């Protein structure tokens with residue numbers, strides 16, 4: 008009996024040490040509630056957002072307007088504005104709240120299939136982008152929760168576009184693009200966590216897992232490790248599928 012005690016202590020302290028290193032010793036299946044804290048660097052998200060604005064401009068200025076596509080992109084970007092509006096600077100908060108409202112208006116106009124109105128609302132967003140704050144946007148301590156502004160299906164469709172583009176981008180060794188998109192998708196998964204209160208810990212667990220794996224994918228891509236990117240891509244896909252099996256299908 009006497010000899011067992013130091014052994015048990017040693018096991019405990021090894022577990023403590025591993026825990027200290029940040030390794031999950033016994034990862035719980037269900038996630039504990041948590042506040043909204045950033046999963047990805049905000050400056051990267053702002054950069055990707057700007058490139059997605061160019062894509063939206065392309066859609067709006069195309070010969071024949073694809074209203075549904077414009078609507079999804081505008082809603083997704085409104086949600087990205089909502090994410091950025093959680094920056095710690097007042098200028099960024101005000102700027103993104105305005106952009107978010109304009110993008111939601113634009114999405115509404117696509118429902119009426121009013122091309123003129125869509126163009127005019129887009130030019131408002133475009134003009135507004137000139138007033139983008141110059142200060143660096145940082146995330147502060149986080150907020151107790153997060154309230155989504157876009158419907159989940161719009162977020163999901165654009166997530167799917169960005170996610171499956173990675174397969175081709177990795178063949179083309181476009182690591183910079185993959186890194187940025189993966190960080191954006193990490194943050195999007197991070198807020199999807201707050202999209203379904205009734206989903207409880209199971210829902211949050213799937214969203215958290217996707218967020219964590221997207222961050223790992225972004226890091227593997229930053230290190231130009233194609234093999235690891237592919238392996239993490241497959242891992243994320245499992246998260247998408249598991250959540251769909253439980254909550255969608």
Ligand code: HEC
Pocket residue numbers: 159160163164166167170199210211213214217243244246247248250251254255
């Ligand atoms: C936390 C749960 C969850 C995760 C993780 C998740 N989804 Fe979804 N997804 C849903 C739910 C719920 C819906 C149905 C939304 C609706 O119809 O309002 C959905 C809908 C979709 C849709 C819309 C079309 C359809 O078939 O209904 C697509 C596309 C999609 N998801 C892709 C993805 C991809 C790609 C990933 C991973 C990168 C992913 N999702 C991760 C929960 C999730």
